[in-house]
Amino acid sequence: xxxxxxxxxxxxxVRRGDKNILGPLNFAISAGERWVxxxxxxxxxxxxxxxxxxxxxxxxxxxxxxEKEMGKVDVWDLRTxxxxxxxxxxxxxxxxxxxxxxxxxxxxxxxxRWNEAYxxxxxxxxxxxxxxxxxxDLADRHYGTLSEGERKRVQIxxxxxxxxxxxxxxxxxxGLDLGGREDLLKRFSIFASDPLAPASIxxxxxxxxxxxxxxxxxxxxxxxxxxxxPIAEVITSEHMSNIFELPMEVSHDGSRFFARAL
Numbered sequence: 001x002x003x004x005x006x007x008x009x010x011x012x013x014v015r016r017g018d019k020n021i022l023g024p025l026n027f028a029i030s031a032g033e034r035w036v037x038x039x040x041x042x043x044x045x046x047x048x049x050x051x052x053x054x055x056x057x058x059x060x061x062x063x064x065x066x067e068k069e070m071g072k073v074d075v076w077d078l079r080t081x082x083x084x085x086x087x088x089x090x091x092x093x094x095x096x097x098x099x100x101x102x103x104x105x106x107x108x109x110x111x112x113r114w115n116e117a118y119x120x121x122x123x124x125x126x127x128x129x130x131x132x133x134x135x136x137d138l139a140d141r142h143y144g145t146l147s148e149g150e151r152k153r154v155q156i157x158x159x160x161x162x163x164x165x166x167x168x169x170x171x172x173x174x175g176l177d178l179g180g181r182e183d184l185l186k187r188f189s190i191f192a193s194d195p196l197a198p199a200s201i202x203x204x205x206x207x208x209x210x211x212x213x214x215x216x217x218x219x220x221x222x223x224x225x226x227x228x229x230p231i232a233e234v235i236t237s238e239h240m241s242n243i244f245e246l247p248m249e250v251s252h253d254g255s256r257f258f259a260r261a262l
Contacts, residue, residue: 004030005064006166006199007052014047014223021032022047023061024225028220029216031165034192035201036210036231039220040244042187046087047219049170051240052201053088054078066074066165079109083159086170090155095144098133099154100126102143106161131156133187149180156188160198167200173209187205207235207257 006029013023022044029035037045050056050061054075065071066081083106092111093102101113101127104150108116130136133153138146146154154171159167173181189199189212204210208229210217217234219226227239235257237250247262 006031006033006066008064009051010062010064012051012058012063013156013207014044014051014056015059015245018040020223024165025061025223025225027218027228029199030203032195032230033199033216034214035199035216035218036199036214037203037220038046038205038207038235040227042222043220044223045220046170047223049088049168049201052166053082053084056086065075074108080107080162081165083162083164083167085152085155085159085168085172086172086203088157088168090151091180091261093143093155095142096141097143099141099143099146100139102154103129103158103161106158109162125163126157126161127162130154132191133157134183137249149177149184150174152176152180152184153187156184160191160205167198169200169202171204171209172202173204173206181209185209189213205243207240207259208247210235210257212255 008028009025012025014021037048039045051058054070057070065078068078089111094112097112104122105111105113107122113139127136128140133156135150135153156172173184176184184187192200192213214231216229217231218228219234219239221243226243227234235250239246240250240259241247248259249262250257250259
């Protein structure tokens with residue numbers, strides 16, 4: 001695995017019975033890249049994300065994350081280096097947990113505060129991240145009292161708490177109204193523009209939810225990579241029409257993508 005690679009999948013396959021639900025898949029990203037993964041329902045997006053989050057092992061093939069090979073290293077050593085936002089953790093966050101603690105506990109890659117100790121640096125970073133994503137004033141609220149948009153902002157703050165080397169975002173704008181979506185995407189784009197921001201992979205169903213600054217795209221279909229590469233070469237009318245089996249026109253205003261059926 002190249003020292004510049006953040007992750008690499010080699011001939012990865014996930015089987016259920018006699019059917020491959022993912023793969024064979026070869027995929028790699030390097031430091032500084034911002035990827036989006038798209039595809040129809042059932043294409044394998046969630047399965048891929050579970051592997052990258054170390055929540056699932058492939059049936060065959062090799063997975064290298066942060067210069068470590070899964071299966072040959074304690075996954076808990078990797079989890080503090082990977083930030084996660086989305087359904088992989090959202091349902092496990094206690095509703096009676098204070099927002100500040102939801103973010104703080106990511107420093108230990110755990111959910112739910114117990115007796116662990118946090119120093120002033122941890123406290124300051126948690127508050128700074130909540131500020132970045134516009135929810136600082138909610139720090140003492142219980143997580144269960146927040147709106148869906150507020151929870152997404154808290155989840156992203158949590159995902160970044162441990163200063164991860166890889167950030168995984170599972171449909172961060174899903175369920176948000178137009179204003180909430182645009183505000184969240186703007187805040188994330190500003191954060192991601194920092195040269196020190198971690199490499200990221202965002203999974204979404206909608207190209208309108210791809211934030212400015214995304215550099216590459218992978219489109220899955222039937223568990224395999226249909227097309228991947230620099231985003232402007234992947235998110236095209238031809239590719240979208242073929243993948244989703246519907247004639248459509250894709251437009252690009254220089255920073256965001258939009259699609260409509262023909």
